[in-house]
Amino acid sequence: MVENRPLLNFLSHLLLILGVAVVVFPVYVAFIASTHGPNDFLSGVVPLWPGPHLLENYSQMLTTGLSSSGAPPLLPMMWNSLIMAVGVAVGKISISILSAFAIVYFRFPFRTLAFWMIFITLMLPVEVRIVPTFQVVASLGMLNNYGGLIVPLIASATATFLFRQFFLTVPDELMEAARVDGAGPLKFFWDILLPLSRTNIAALFIILFVLGWNQYLWPLLITTDPHLYTVVMGIKRMAAVADAEPRWNIVMAAVMLAALPPVLVIVAMQRLFVKGLTETEK
Amino acid sequence: MQGKRTVFPNKVLPYLLLLPQLAVTIVFFLWPAAQAFWSSFQREDAFGFKTTFVWFANYTKLFADPVYLNSFRTTVIFSLAVSLLSLGIALLLAVAATRMLRSSRIYSTLIVWPYAVAPAIAGILWWFLFNPSIGIIAYVLRRFGIDWNHLVDPNDAMILVVIAATWKQISYNFLFFMAGLQSIPHSLEEAAAIDGAGPTKRFWTIIFPLLSPTTFYLMVINVVYAMFDTFGVIHATTEGGPARATEILVYKVYFDGFVGLNLGSSAAQSVILMAIVIGLTVVQFRWVERRVQY
Numbered sequence: 001m002v003e004n005r006p007l008l009n010f011l012s013h014l015l016l017i018l019g020v021a022v023v024v025f026p027v028y029v030a031f032i033a034s035t036h037g038p039n040d041f042l043s044g045v046v047p048l049w050p051g052p053h054l055l056e057n058y059s060q061m062l063t064t065g066l067s068s069s070g071a072p073p074l075l076p077m078m079w080n081s082l083i084m085a086v087g088v089a090v091g092k093i094s095i096s097i098l099s100a101f102a103i104v105y106f107r108f109p110f111r112t113l114a115f116w117m118i119f120i121t122l123m124l125p126v127e128v129r130i131v132p133t134f135q136v137v138a139s140l141g142m143l144n145n146y147g148g149l150i151v152p153l154i155a156s157a158t159a160t161f162l163f164r165q166f167f168l169t170v171p172d173e174l175m176e177a178a179r180v181d182g183a184g185p186l187k188f189f190w191d192i193l194l195p196l197s198r199t200n201i202a203a204l205f206i207i208l209f210v211l212g213w214n215q216y217l218w219p220l221l222i223t224t225d226p227h228l229y230t231v232v233m234g235i236k237r238m239a240a241v242a243d244a245e246p247r248w249n250i251v252m253a254a255v256m257l258a259a260l261p262p263v264l265v266i267v268a269m270q271r272l273f274v275k276g277l278t279e280t281e282k
Numbered sequence: 283m284q285g286k287r288t289v290f291p292n293k294v295l296p297y298l299l300l301l302p303q304l305a306v307t308i309v310f311f312l313w314p315a316a317q318a319f320w321s322s323f324q325r326e327d328a329f330g331f332k333t334t335f336v337w338f339a340n341y342t343k344l345f346a347d348p349v350y351l352n353s354f355r356t357t358v359i360f361s362l363a364v365s366l367l368s369l370g371i372a373l374l375l376a377v378a379a380t381r382m383l384r385s386s387r388i389y390s391t392l393i394v395w396p397y398a399v400a401p402a403i404a405g406i407l408w409w410f411l412f413n414p415s416i417g418i419i420a421y422v423l424r425r426f427g428i429d430w431n432h433l434v435d436p437n438d439a440m441i442l443v444v445i446a447a448t449w450k451q452i453s454y455n456f457l458f459f460m461a462g463l464q465s466i467p468h469s470l471e472e473a474a475a476i477d478g479a480g481p482t483k484r485f486w487t488i489i490f491p492l493l494s495p496t497t498f499y500l501m502v503i504n505v506v507y508a509m510f511d512t513f514g515v516i517h518a519t520t521e522g523g524p525a526r527a528t529e530i531l532v533y534k535v536y537f538d539g540f541v542g543l544n545l546g547s548s549a550a551q552s553v554i555l556m557a558i559v560i561g562l563t564v565v566q567f568r569w570v571e572r573r574v575q576y
Contacts, residue, residue, distance in 0.1 A: 015378045095302040128555040130536055131535075131545060132317035185290040213400070215516035216400060239367045
């Protein structure tokens with residue numbers, strides 16, 4: 001701020017409060033809806049204050065689910081989402097950090113080719129090559145298991161670039177000193193490079209966890225077995241039923257539960273999250 | 283390509299380190315992409331017994347198909363609307379938030395969290411708010427004499443998916459604008475203030491031009507987001523309807539491939555989409571080399 005302008009300050013606050021209100025409003029209404037009984041919506045409009053059915057709706061959703069929708073209870077679906085999110089995050093980080101290490105600390109034929117092959121994945125989002133990728137996964141027998149949910153998503157150009165950029169800034173002297181002391185490449189990686197990359201790994205983990213949790217199209221294709229549904233794609237099935245019968249209260253409870261874990265992660269680790277986001281994407 | 287001055291002498295180890303990444307890339311990215319490319323030149327008969335090589339027939343058929351051209355137009359309108367709206371709102375909020383000395387962190391936290399909400403869930407949230415029979419916004423609109431019904435009216439459906447997709451994207455743009463604004467040297471603005479430039483003039487002559495690299499980068503990212511990542515918004519709400527009014531290209535690839543089982547056409551559409559992504563990526567990376575500056 002350069003000079004003090006009370007009117008402009010007031011307007012800025014007003015604008016920000018308005019912005020926050022718009023951002024929060026849909027979730028507030030969803031939360032309110034999730035605390036009411038099934039008949040509170042029949043009057044034609046959603047109430048704006050919390051109702052008494054909070055615990056009842058959430059526990060019903062977590063343990064029994066909406067049976068008529070053919071979707072399982074939320075707890076196993078959230079478990080699947082958790083496995084998928086952690087699997088995607090850990091998988092991407094491990095294979096990316098290894099390939100960045102290879103590209104930066106070794107010189108070998110086809111190094112540039114390998115780099116470009118990794119780079120190309122950036123240009124082929126899963127949405128674009130849905131049918132052939134599905135066929136490959138099907139022919140490998142990876143439908144309806146965690147491997148099929150996770151492995152095809154773990155190639156990552158952005159994570160590889162991030163680690164490559166970071167490794168390039170690590171002083172050469174560290175590696176030279178390690179070699180003088182007789183450390184091999186793997187020891188150097190494990191004892192020096194990995195500890196130095198801790199912050200980057202943590203920041204990346206947050207971004208990738210959210211990305212993995214929020215996958216929608218991929219689990220939709222890979223899982224036909226309800227035991228493997230993830231929560232974000234499972235909710236769609238419930239919402240489709242909710243239009244036919246007035247069960248919006250528990251569908252909104254499900255929506256709240258599905259959105260909560262990733263939101264909690266980025267609110268709790270905001271500083272790391274912002275670092276991860278603004279540094280990985282550039 | 284850049285590397286280290288001194289390197290480890292191992293000959294086999296680097297290949298082993300690269301193996302997992304390259305294996306996944308080849309099996310799940312390059313091979314399917316090649317498959318899509320190959321089958322976009324083929325036509326499969328109704329029972330899948332016979333495939334014939336048809337050269338560019340799938341492509342010419344697509345570009346003669348009014349449904350496909352309409353989907354193209356829908357995608358352009360949708361992506362532009364989402365990008366411009368979310369960029370504009372985010373910039374406004376970021377400029378306001380950087381003025382704040384103490385409260386800027388709190389505002390940021392409150393604006394940033396929708397980043398973590400899945401597109402499909404964002405869609406369902408707004409679907410519920412606008413629900414013609416019980417949605418609160420539909421109710422208010424009715425009071426104002428607007429008969430909202432996204433189940434029947436194509437325009438209403440489009441507005442709904444644009445709002446849902448924009449709502450989710452504001453947080454991302456906000457963060458990058460905040461970072462961009464904080465990197466502009468304070469002295470420039472102070473000098474302009476001493477010379478008598480008011481806040482509006484300072485914004486348009488100093489801040490906005492210096493922010494142009496960020497804006498340009500975000501523009502590309504937002505178009506990519508609107509074209510590809512919003513599949514969940516569409517699929518969880520309108521499913522491309524009513525009357526294909528919200529059928530963006532990515533949704534159509536999915537629908538023709540998995541529901542319509544028209545594999546040749548779906549493959550040709552995949553190839554066209556790949557060309558678009560490659561184009562956008564090239565634009566983005568060329569920009570990283572030569573930053574937009576005034």
